[in-house]
Amino acid sequence: MLVVIALAVALIVAPLRTGRAAADEAAESAERAELDAAKEAKYREIREAELDYRTGKLSHEDWRALDAGLRAEAIDLLRRLDALGEPDREP
């Protein structure tokens, strides 16, 4: 029981003893995470629109128009991601 308590206490206070977060953990800003998630969702939309077309749910014209719009939205997301620069690394 004492071993369990000692290990638990050591685990919990370790960041407070060093005074900072683990050095190898790269931070990801909230904005970058949001844009990254939005980008992944947009890519999924583009792939699914193509699959909808190829499985007969969309006509060729409808798919082309939708695909162009989705890719434009994806490009906008990439621009915004690039504007954030490289991910931050905490010292």
Added chain:
Amino acid sequence: MLVAGRLLLIFALAIAVYGVIASLYGARRRNAPAGARGRSGRAWIDSGRRAVYALTGTVVVCFALLEVAFLRSDFSFELVATHSSTTTPAFYRATAAWSSQEGSLLLWILLLSSWSSLILYLTRRRAREIAPYATAVLLGLAAFFLCLLVFLESPFGRLSPVPVEGTGLNPILRHPAMMIHPPMLYSGYTLFTVPFAFAVGALVTRRLGADWIRTTRPFALAAWLCLGIGVVLGARWSYSELGWGGYWAWDGVENAALMPWLTGTAFLHSVMIQERRGMLKVWNVSLILATGILAVLGTFLVRSGILESIHAFGASTLGVPFLLLIVTMVAGSIALVVWRADDLRSEHRLDSLLSREAVFLLNNLVLVALCFVVFWGTFFPLISEAVTGRQASVGPPWFGRYVVPLALVLVLLSGLGPVVAWRRATAANLKRVLALPIAAAAVMLVVLVVAGDVAGRPAALIMFCLAAFVLAVVGQEFWRGVRARRAMSDDSVPRALMSLVRRNRRRYGGYVVHAGIAVLFVGIAASTAFQDVRDVRLAPGERTRVAGYEIAYARATGRLAVAPNGSLEKIDLGARLLVRRDGGEPATLRPERSYFPSNNPELGALSRYFEGEATSEVGLRSGLRRDLWTVVSPDVEGLLAIARRGDEVFSEAGSLPRAERAVALGEALRRMVARYRADAPPATFRILVSPLVTWIWLGALIVFAGGLIALWPVPAGAPRRAMAGYAARVARELGRA
């Protein structure tokens, strides 16, 4: 071990409280410079996260102590003495730990801390603004349950003096499903607290985009899967163990697990719309908050006994604390959503009513309506008792009146959703993709009307046709997808299928789930609408006919079941039935009734074996087309009369040495059982013939397989390379993903 367990629980509570404070303090100081002692906000946040890991380790040890006590039959533990015995098989001694309120609450904390550790480890480099608040919520819930265990219902209570034997596990819990049903249910409940906690964090930090959904979606899906498995296992257990022949009674405890599963299903659909279009933010965050609350409510309903009567609420030590927690969760959720209403505005509007988004919206409304019906039916008896002083009961017919039409609409939508395109579908395209499924439904209608006895069962008829529609849709989607894949890649059909599913796990996993739901509802509709039930009284040698089966009562059976330590565990009295259909080969069914000895000291030495708990062992012959199900109620009045005469004899021989008494008792019981075998009086049999019950379990397996496909992680994409233009980059990344 008892003292160690109690102290570790108190330590666990201290960890949880510390973790809440550290996480919130770190979140507030996040952007402030390090203090005089050099501790930044991030250090406190990391300490709070590690508190979750430490809590998990501590609770694992607590649970291990309890399990060891059960396995060793350590009756100094009050919990072990009241829920186990030396005659309980080892398998059931291991599961007995969570048959009690205290043990099940400890299991809840173990699972909550484990899933919390997992999500926080996986997100240690992501969602960094939201994670501290989510950590505080998760640890706050853990602290609540730990308070219950430390101050009200400790699993480490001591029993003194230590009894030689325990009272044993409730006989109806002696079923293999008992090993996995409660852990699955509790895994579902606790996994749903993860997206709940992250939703709270997202609201507090105003990070209400797609990131918190992306982070927690796998946990919501895992919760849905575990809770669904738990619900189906419970239904299977009810069907094969409880002796009433049904699998769903709209019992409050069953409904408690169904409600969060329904809202969780709605959430898994509607988040797809938010991910794509930034719509339904208020709806989604409200849904997952409601699901988390219903998960806690479900735990409360299962353990408190409150649904039996509102008076049980006051008698239960957990009633008031749970009510306070639920009220806090509801009030806090409403306050957060109202506070952040501006940030929850939709980014886009619905493009068209003929779109998959619109179908998903309808699907959500139906699922929430179903949840509301179940909620109202579950709580109406309590509400009526509180208002009028009289408890008005609501039974299966009431539920059926509202659930059946909603279920029909749900199955229809599960077929429409896959064929409608995202954003906007055209009428011409819809006509093309719906032609085959509608034809399948029409063929099914004609076949059933001509060949089947469906005249008085319109709901079942509609369900069969809708199921044909859904299965045709799913089959068509797979076929068209494979064809499209082969057109692009020249793969063989099996390779194209594997590639199609691997690259589109969510979509095709979802299609498999829809197919499973259709199969499951066919099973429910058929077994409900076309069931044949007969209660008959037969003597050995007599026979009867039920729904085309000829059933002969060949002979009575009886045996004493002895535990490994030599003690008598139970007495089984039953029947051997020979069953034949259409002149085919006979099959044998062996229904039994098991009589467990009572520990009531007022009962006699022999009669306590017939006046304690009794369970039915079902005689079941399952097939793809129908199930033949039977239970027996032996007439034990004659045996009881003999036992009472024997009680007097044993009472007068009170000075007999213990060993001799045990031998004499065993011999007396052996002779009674042999007498029953040789000359059994007529017994009452309940016989059910239910079509397509097996389709329910098969449908459930298909649903869970689909859920696993959707849950399976997608391999990480290749790293980005430098590119010349954004358009090329999009094309390149799409091709690699």
